[in-house]
Amino acid sequence: MSEQSLRQSPPSSTRRTPGAPPDVREPAHAPVAHMVRGGLVEGVHHGSVVVLAADGSVEFQAGDIEAAFYPRSALKPLQAVGLLRAGLPPLDDASLALTAASHSGAAVHLSAARRLLRSAGLTEDALRNVPDLPYGAEEREEWLRRGLGPTRLAQNCSGKHAAMLITAQARGWCLDSYLDPGHPLQWELAAAVEDLTGQGIAHVTVDGCGAPLFAVSLHGLTRAAARLATAAPDTDEGRIAAAMRAHPEMIAGEGRDVTRLMRAIPGMIAKDGFEGVQIAALPDGRAVGVKIADGADRARMPVTAAALERCGLDPRILAPFAAAPVIGGGEPVGSLRAAGTLAPHSAP
Structure with missing residues (x-):
């Protein structure tokens, strides 16, 4: 999906007019x-x-906090807000936290991802993220000890992908193409990212898991994190923040630094991303x-x-x-x- 086609996407009913996209330059x-x-x-x-x-x-x-960059998985809390705005069916807090997670692949994560899929009558076969081994070191070691190989469910983004699928199904959208940047679901997620960061998306590519990845600035991403952390509890932003606070073990996993940080500082929300990205608010x-x-x-x-x-x-x-x-x-x-x-x- 090009920058031009993104801007021609149908606007969400909740979308605000974003500011200019950040400059694409070497930071x-x-x-x-x-x-x-x-x-x-x-x-x-x-x-x-x-x-x-x-x-x-x-x-x-x-x-350089204003140059365009890829937030990688630190974008997930924003995408989770977008899923709620797009019509994600009601979920308990643990399941909602998993939609914003880069989970370790522990049993609690995999069972929650399965429940998400089953709630819409779906199975792991519907997922389109890349197969992988569990991300957590202990979880991966145990997985291999059991003689298991890479699966889509074990991959650390499976919660987000399961939530994308059940949202698309709830809206009557095509499931097979839910990762296509031109899919209505991805339009909604892009609109949420622009709204929360307060700026246009500078570039679109594909993340490691296969989902569209939106380039924003570090300043804009951090501004979005603050917006989630300060949101009223009855808002979509507030619901995601509350779920993250209630279940830090779902956002990463036992022993992971993001989970430990949220437990150490009550009320904080935090999310990491590959390639050295971190937000906390x-x-x-x-x-x-x-x-x-x-x-x-x-x-x-x-x-x-x-x-x-x-x-x-x-x-x-x-x-x-x-x-x-x-x-x-x-x-x-x-x-x-x-x-x-x-x-x-x-x-x-």
Whole structure:
């Protein structure tokens, strides 16, 4: 689907006129994390970071927060709002959280995805996402121990795809082509992304799971996260946020840093995305967005923790997320942590 065809799509009844799309350019990233070994900086990760105050103003920024980029799975909470707006049938909170998840493939996730499909009389055969092994390390190990191979249900986006299918069925739309960027369901999801970010979509491609992926800015994505976190409970945005808060284990999985972060900070909603993307937002509107330029996941959470500290959160709560050990000879000899203007008081 081209940018032009997206803009010619039929408007949703809830769609607001978005602002201009972000510029498509190579982002001017800045140093945001250092890997320090034995007191020397061995590696540097560049990226972009934005911290929003409760009133929505930019309190801190590093790198390029206005260039178009792909949020990857950090877009899922916005897409989940779009599914509700498009007519997703009523779901319990755990199932609703799964629609915004990159799940580990634990039994609780797979059974919830099956229930979503069965609620519409569908089976795993209706899914069009790519087959994969479970994303969680322990879940994948157990899966392989049982002699199982990749399946569509085990793939970490199966909750979103199941929700897309049952929404399409509820609206009487074609199921086989639900991933086509020209499908009415994808028009609705694009409209929700534009509404929540407050900007037009700059580019459309295909995500790893096979679903359309919309390019926005890091600023716009973080603004959308704040909108979900502050929404009234009777709104679609508020329903998704409430489900995420009630069931952080469904958003990622036991032991995963996103689930741990939401449990550590009551009221927070958080979502990660491949290639070093993270958003997190508090009920009062404070929010952070992170993009690691080289996609290194190891830098994502230390940078996020530093950004959240700039929001005024207790560094003692953030300490488990703020640094990753660097190992030498089987012992810690340094750490990977936020750097540059993001962490002015950190060690080099």
